[in-house]
Amino acid sequence: RPRALSGIQPTAGSFHLGNYLGAVRQYVALQETHDAFYMVVDLHAITVPQDPAELRANTRLAAAQLLAAGLDPQRCTLFVQSHVPEHAQLAWVMNCITGFGEASRMTQFKDKSAKQGTDRATVGLFTYPVLQVADILLYQADSVPVGEDQRQHVELTRDLAERFNTRFGPTFTVPAPHIVKEVAKIYDLQDPTIKMSKSASTPKGLINLLDEPKATAKKIRSAVTDTGSEIVFDTAAKPGVSNLLTVYSTLTGATIAELEQKYEGKGYGALKTDLADVVVDFVTPFRARTQEYLDDPETLDSILAGGAEKARTVAGETLAQTYDRVGFLPAK
Numbered sequence: 001r002p003r004a005l006s007g008i009q010p011t012a013g014s015f016h017l018g019n020y021l022g023a024v025r026q027y028v029a030l031q032e033t034h035d036a037f038y039m040v041v042d043l044h045a046i047t048v049p050q051d052p053a054e055l056r057a058n059t060r061l062a063a064a065q066l067l068a069a070g071l072d073p074q075r076c077t078l079f080v081q082s083h084v085p086e087h088a089q090l091a092w093v094m095n096c097i098t099g100f101g102e103a104s105r106m107t108q109f110k111d112k113s114a115k116q117g118t119d120r121a122t123v124g125l126f127t128y129p130v131l132q133v134a135d136i137l138l139y140q141a142d143s144v145p146v147g148e149d150q151r152q153h154v155e156l157t158r159d160l161a162e163r164f165n166t167r168f169g170p171t172f173t174v175p176a177p178h179i180v181k182e183v184a185k186i187y188d189l190q191d192p193t194i195k196m197s198k199s200a201s202t203p204k205g206l207i208n209l210l211d212e213p214k215a216t217a218k219k220i221r222s223a224v225t226d227t228g229s230e231i232v233f234d235t236a237a238k239p240g241v242s243n244l245l246t247v248y249s250t251l252t253g254a255t256i257a258e259l260e261q262k263y264e265g266k267g268y269g270a271l272k273t274d275l276a277d278v279v280v281d282f283v284t285p286f287r288a289r290t291q292e293y294l295d296d297p298e299t300l301d302s303i304l305a306g307g308a309e310k311a312r313t314v315a316g317e318t319l320a321q322t323y324d325r326v327g328f329l330p331a332k
């Protein structure tokens with residue numbers, strides 16, 4: 001079986017609809033076809049300041065949401081990044097073959113550091129794409145399910161894997177991004193020209209899966225739509241309506257063409273009212289399942305412990321081989 005690897009940050013508490021449709025849904029699908037490794041990336045989370053108690057709680061919360069979304073510990077390996085020390089260890093080696101200019105070109109760093117101010121942005125934030133490279137290469141992943149915003153980091157991973165393999169001999173699988181075009185970028189409900197994001201969205205534009213369903217329904221019903229009244233998928237002329245159709249189609253399985261037909265001659269209001277119901281029907285059981293996992297922290301922790309053990313076996317082997325290739329003297 002080919003390998004898949006991905007990670008999600010435990011920073012915001014609730015996952016948002018963009019995280020779910022762009023990434024987590026693909027995690028669930030790939031566990032059927034791949035030897036899949038998924039992790040809660042707490043090492044990435046501390047690239048910006050975190051409250052320690054909140055980080056710990058949010059790490060469990062992220063794992064509970066991944067399980068609630070459909071990850072099955074019998075069919076994939078689910079773990080917490082900091083439980084596998086090889087991530088930080090391989091990241092150091094990768095840092096040492098990454099150009100400073102190359103790292104400086106990462107657009108996520110440029111955006112995030114611009115927002116924080118260069119003095120406040122950390123070196124950790126700067127090298128976080130390289131940690132991500134290590135995350136992927138440790139598992140010899142073939143496929144990396146992510147949203148569009150992560151494409152550049154997977155490209156960096158490919159470049160560094162090839163560079164290392166050329167310099168030291170074949171060591172790493174060169175991975176490919178697994179980006180599902182239709183849902184690669186879910187947009188803010190109030191500003192459909194920017195991606196839905198925990199840091200950039202306005203509260204009204206962001207659908208958090210764990211929010212009160214009534215509040216969520218209200219946000220959908222007050223989503224910004226476009227001029228005119230026709231319900232057609234046209235991302236250039238009608239970005240708001242197109243975003244709603246994408247969400248609707250993905251959550252129900254109806255095709256965009258079917259939805260266009262269903263809403264022919266009806267107004268935006270009808271579409272939004274129905275979509276609000278669709279989203280509520282999705283988040284209601286999702287919230288309940290998440291809560292069930294949270295109510296049983298022993299089971300949750302033992303799933304994560306089992307995952308870390310499996311992950312360490314694979315990661316340890318890759319790290320040992322990498323250290324050998326680089327020329328580190330083995331410890332006796």
Ligand code: AQP
Pocket residue numbers: 007008009010016018019020021022023024145146147148149150183184185186187195196197198199200
């Ligand atoms: N709007 C989105 N559409 C599609 N996919 C998205 N992802 C995030 N936003 C969208 C994908 O979700 C996965 C997990 O992302 P993360 O843990 O790195 O979270 P993030 O990127 O920090 O989420 P945000 O909300 O985008 O955070 P900020 O605002 O801090 O940048 C990834 O695969 C990501 O592509």
